[in-house]
Amino acid sequence: MRVEERTEHVQYWLKAKLNRAKSLDGAHFRKLRNHESVSETLSKLIETKAKGFRGVVITSLVGFSIDKRFNPLTDFYACNPRSIFEQAIWYVLTEYNIPCGKSDPLNVAKNITKLDLDWAKDRRPEQAAIAAVNFLTLCVNETDEEQRMLLEDYFYFKLIQYASKIENFALTRPNTDTKSRQWLAARLVEFSLKAPESGATPQLLVANLLKQVFQSGDVTVSGGEESVFGTNTTSKKPADIWLEFNGLPSVLFEITLKKVDKKRLEDCIESHGVLGISNLPLTFICRTSVDIGTLNDVTENTLRYKNRQIEFVDYSEFVRTSFSLIDDSGAGDVYERMRNFVESVSTSIKTKDAWNQTFND
Incomplete structure (x- = not known):
């Protein structure tokens, strides 16, 4: 099958599956063997921020x-996953x-041949990865064609339900007219x-705040809105966020709410060496108070590591x-941009819930 034919087939087939799923109701799947167990597996697989x-x-x-x-359990890459997802599935x-x-798929299974439990145990969240393996195992091993189709239809049915739930989620909108900038800062940190x-x-x-701070000058703020998957080495980004002057990176920022360990520092140093920017402030x-506790020799929030000076600033x-x-x-613009991010269908229910909990007062 030529690439053009394959792309056309994938789009037609997937649209047909999704349209069929929209026409079904929960009662249709009662004849599925181990219905409750399959339902639980699909919930773990679908209802997660890890897409x-x-x-x-x-x-x-x-x-x-x-x-x-x-x-896919033995040779996932045999289906050309990048091509069919990026050229066809994503659009549908x-x-x-x-x-x-x-x-x-490449974010969690790049260069992975076998989608098995050995692969799943190294993924986060692990229960979603295990659910993917378990569901695909059911599909591969099912010899009854009717049961096999029920499994596939149930996946798409649950997927449509989840998408509808996200799309119809109502975000709270507090009256911020009488609130201070520090009130908004505290809420967005929380x-x-x-x-x-x-x-x-x-x-x-952080990216939106920096853009407000530097909006009237000659400095450009880059990064902060791209995918956070992968390292800067593989993505060819100078950093999570960086400042540019005259079109060249000048200051580098890494943004994290996780432990900063030596592996993270090594990744940065390696990336900057490849890109030729090891001389820039980082x-x-x-x-x-939490994230740099395992790093030795940090003084005045500064660490000298492998001939590189690395500074740390508290997020809050x-x-x-x-x-x-x-x-x-400017503060209102930052708020609206964050709200638009949360409102997006690509943002998880958990994050939308957290927004409402924070701003519902």
Whole structure:
């Protein structure tokens, strides 16, 4: 099958599956063997912020439709996952408002041949990865064609239900007219600590604040809005966020709400060496009281490591200070951009819940 034919087939087939799922109700799946167990497995697989595992399963189901001999448990890459997801599946999921990223399966299974429990145990969240393996195992091993179709239909039915729940989720909108910038700073810090969304929330907040601070000057703020999957070495980014002057990186920021260990430092140093920017200032914006405790020889929030000076700034303090440097209009713009991010269909229910808990007062 030529690439053009395959792309057309995938889009037609997937749209047909999703349209069929929309026409079904829960009663249809009562004849599915081990219905309750399968339902629980699909909930763990689908109702998670980690979209990659859904992407792996969708890609595998599409692979079955192209070649009945395809077995993702033993040779996932036999279906050309990057090509069929990025050139066909992504467009259909986007059209149907189903949460997805541009390269979901590659985010969790890049260069992975076998989708088995050995692969799953190294993924996060592990229960979603295990659920993906368990569900695909059911599909591969099912010899009864009716039961096999029920399994596939149930996956798409649950996926449509989840997408609808996200799309119809109502976000609270507090009256911020009488609130101070420091009130907003405190709420956004609280929210991002509750729901970091795999690091996307704090990165986006810091990026938006820096853009407000530097909006009238010659400095450009880059990064902060891209996918947070992968290392900077593989993505070719200078850092999570960086400042540019005259088109060249000048200051580098890494944003994290996780432990900063030597492995993270090594990744940065390696990336900067490859990109030829080892001479640029590097600052980690993190929870200094929690995240740098395992690093030795940190003095005045500064560490000299492998001939590189690395500085650490507290995340909460950075956000509060940045809000003090912008006016009310700029603060409102930051708030709206964060709200739009949370409102997106690609943002998890957990993060939307955290927003409402934080701003519902």
